[in-house]
Amino acid sequence: MIRKVNLAEKLSQFSECWSPKIVGELNNSYVKVVKVQGDFVWHHHDNEDELFLVMKGRLRMRYREDGVERDMHIGPGEFVIIPRGTEHLPSSDEETHIVLLEPRSTLNTGNVRSERTVEALETI
């Protein structure tokens, strides 16, 4: 059944950080929402590109490109795509709300297992 999804309403349904929730599925990918604050872990995804669209707050994305560590700040209405294979570490000083788009096969911590790893995602 076709339904409309209100992103702010979905984000109001939970408070925990670093726990992505599925809010849509298309073409073998999931649309997810997640709240983040603090540092994630350095990781990469071998086979998946990931899109991060900021709805609220400010995301600092640290990443390694051509052997050099860089970062960028992403605010509301902005997105970044992290290509497969790219080491990255999402981080935020303030609580930040993000829409993720990534293949269904994507594990949040990519090649790393840590306390941040979430194996089974909830659909809301």
Added chain:
Amino acid sequence: MIRKVNLAEKLSQFSECWSPKIVGELNNSYVKVVKVQGDFVWHHHDNEDELFLVMKGRLRMRYREDGVERDMHIGPGEFVIIPRGTEHLPSSDEETHIVLLEPRSTLNTGNVRSERTVEALETI
């Protein structure tokens, strides 16, 4: 090279309606932005699911589900996914700004060729 994309800034770069522009690529799909006003054409996509995320304005999505015509109104911060095979007709009374996510293979008018068909999309 990894770059940040500001959706409002991309949308400020053009004024024509019904002419999607590519603003990102991931996992064999494109992220596009488009301005719409008035009626599109009834069409479907045989093999592609499509996501419509409204940034500004109000999108009326007419569609046929189980042989019944329905519609919904989608406002800023809301999205809808139209599954492959579903006849749909996007429409809007006011100028409405949308982010699209769909496979690279997607033709905007799907199974139909019309004056609305755009064969080669510009990347901005």
